[in-house]
Amino acid sequence: MAPAPGNFSQPKPAIRIRKMTENDLGEADRVTRLAFGTFLKLPDPMAFMGASDYIRTRWKADPDAAFVALSGDELVGSVFVTSWGSVGFFGPLTVRPDFWDQGVARLLMEPVLECFSRWKTRHGGLFTFATSPKHLGLYQRYGFWPRFLTAILSRPVSTGDENLSYDLLSERTAGEGKKIISSCRQLTEKILEGLDLSREIKAVQVQGLGETVLIFEKNELAAFAVCHCGPGTEAGKDVCYIKFAAVAPSADAPKYFDRMIRACSSLAKRKKLGGLTAGVNFSRQEAYHQLLEMGFRIDTLGVAMQRPNEAGYNHPGVFLLDDWR
Numbered sequence: 001m002a003p004a005p006g007n008f009s010q011p012k013p014a015i016r017i018r019k020m021t022e023n024d025l026g027e028a029d030r031v032t033r034l035a036f037g038t039f040l041k042l043p044d045p046m047a048f049m050g051a052s053d054y055i056r057t058r059w060k061a062d063p064d065a066a067f068v069a070l071s072g073d074e075l076v077g078s079v080f081v082t083s084w085g086s087v088g089f090f091g092p093l094t095v096r097p098d099f100w101d102q103g104v105a106r107l108l109m110e111p112v113l114e115c116f117s118r119w120k121t122r123h124g125g126l127f128t129f130a131t132s133p134k135h136l137g138l139y140q141r142y143g144f145w146p147r148f149l150t151a152i153l154s155r156p157v158s159t160g161d162e163n164l165s166y167d168l169l170s171e172r173t174a175g176e177g178k179k180i181i182s183s184c185r186q187l188t189e190k191i192l193e194g195l196d197l198s199r200e201i202k203a204v205q206v207q208g209l210g211e212t213v214l215i216f217e218k219n220e221l222a223a224f225a226v227c228h229c230g231p232g233t234e235a236g237k238d239v240c241y242i243k244f245a246a247v248a249p250s251a252d253a254p255k256y257f258d259r260m261i262r263a264c265s266s267l268a269k270r271k272k273l274g275g276l277t278a279g280v281n282f283s284r285q286e287a288y289h290q291l292l293e294m295g296f297r298i299d300t301l302g303v304a305m306q307r308p309n310e311a312g313y314n315h316p317g318v319f320l321l322d323d324w325r
């Protein structure tokens with residue numbers, strides 16, 4: 001039987017996966033906003049992410065770890081992979097809505113797993129919608145299992161922290177900067193073997209995305225926070241976003257955690273930003289409780305999925321902020 005008029009569907013060309021290039025950035029950004037905005041049923045799907053940028057910043061941070069899916073020469077999906085030493089995570093992973101449920105995300109998972117295997121990633125992870133059977137089912141196929149929820153919290157920037165003592169990496173010489181980045185690595189090593197945030201710190205430095213806040217105690221690095229500030233970064237308009245922060249394990253960790261948050265708040269004030277945002281996995285109970293005590297409120301919840309199904313640094317006693325978005 002002939003199809004009804006107007007009901008012809010053209011066969012779609014096979015999907016190819018390749019590395020993202022600079023020319024892809026505009027369309028990758030558009031498809032990412034459209035995919036999330038459509039999934040979340042926003043009245044204007046393109047409003048998703050507002051003035052935040054994940055696409056250009058992540059591509060610039062590591063162009064070898066960003067991939068696109070193409071149908072013919074049309075970009076229909078993309079994914080970014082991040083190496084933090086022994087820890088790796090991926091996202092945003094997005095597919096253009098008219099290509100959903102046709103196996104495109106599964107094809108994009110292949111380069112993700114290749115990166116993890118090339119990097120010898122020991123703890124792989126992602127942040128996703130905790131209530132979506134599709135998302136959980138998709139990632140479980142690849143050995144990522146849902147563990148604790150991760151909350152994204154925020155609070156308005158408060159006054160009173162102006163006289164706090166802290167340092168900014170951007171105010172140090174290049175030589176000092178190198179030593180400090182290596183101190184940051186030594187600090188995170190004490191939390192989890194091989195955890196290394198050098199890539200994130202350098203991305204902020206090189207791309208001018210914000211600042212790395214440093215808390216020293218008697219010349220020893222006690223805590224640091226990698227912050228994105230304002231539009232064109234992962235923070236977005238009027239926000240200072242703590243993309244990653246960690247405190248050296250010790251009995252005094254709660255004290256330095258408090259100081260670090262207040263230092264980030266002070267930085268936000270200096271940058272004339274109105275809000276402070278940070279993510280924490282609920283398994284890091286003390287850090288979560290302390291954020292609540294400091295006036296943070298939850299904006300969004302997701303679930304951390306991990307491969308293998310092990311805690312990594314997501315366990316009590318760890319004063320670390322991140323969210324793997």
Ligand SMILES: CC(C)(COP(=O)(O)OP(=O)(O)OC[C@H]1O[C@@H](n2cnc3c(N)ncnc32)[C@H](O)[C@@H]1OP(=O)(O)O)[C@@H](O)C(=O)NCCC(=O)NCCS
Pocket residue numbers: 035036039091092093094095096099100101102103104105106107126127128129133134135136137138141
């Ligand atoms: C999530 C997203 C990337 C998936 O892309 P996709 O190309 O539609 O996914 P695929 O067709 O490759 O894979 C879908 C898989 O999900 C799983 N799945 C779907 N529905 C499921 C359900 N109800 N229960 C369990 N698993 C399910 C299956 O494994 C399925 O593969 P299969 O049909 O071959 O078994 C896409 O929907 C998207 O862009 N959404 C908006 C943005 C987003 O949420 N990104 C992910 C953020 S973590």
